[in-house]
Amino acid sequence: MALTSSMEDYLEAVLMIQQRHGYVRCVDVAEQLNVTKPSVSRAVKELSKMGFLVKKTDGTLSLTEKGFQxxxxxxxxxxxxxxxxxxxxxxxxxxxxxxxxxxxxxxxxxxxxxxxxxxxxxxx
Missing domain, CATH: 1.10.60 (Diphtheria Toxin Repressor; domain 2)
Incomplete structure (x- = not known):
């Protein structure tokens, strides 16, 4: 599955938030993109499945090398x-x-x- 513009926006938001705060939570992404938390959860699940993102045990998000690129x-x-x-x-x-x-x-x-x-x- 190819990345959609929306998925790219999520990856970009994670990068920007990481640079600003040093960590990324789903709520931060929701605020950055002005979307709901359930929307972020769906996107995180899909991006994780595609190998672009990892949701850690503490709930924070991080980009994989592929996601970072x-x-x-x-x-x-x-x-x-x-x-x-x-x-x-x-x-x-x-x-x-x-x-x-x-x-x-x-x-x-x-x-x-x-x-x-x-x-x-x-x-x-």
Whole structure:
């Protein structure tokens, strides 16, 4: 089963919360994504089954290596597109919303080419 945009959002949220707090609870993910705790439980179960996430005995969540790689890629795309949109005059709020959409539809290869071209041009 391929990852959906929603599943990618869950992985990205776990990464972001982990970076901020050092640990991740289901309630934190629910708050971050503005979803219900039962929704988080279903997503955690599916992502765990797919090998992206582990729910520890204390109830905290952690990304597997495979999960971290996906979450990190999504988060990098999100940060890049948010920054680019803000730089061209889009409000930070709208930039966040649009970046979240864009991060899911662009392939990793296209993103890397775009990012590298931007960075090369920026350094000129």
């Amino acid at each position: 996906i979450a990190d890629q999504i988060y990098e795309k999100h940060q890049f597109f948010t920054q680019q949109l803000i730089e061209v005059g889009i409000s930070p709020e709208l930039a966040e919303i649009d970046a979240c959409r864009m991060e899911h539809v662009i392939s990793q290869e296209s993103f890397e080419q775009l990012r590298d071209a931007y960075n090369a041009h920026k350094d000129d």
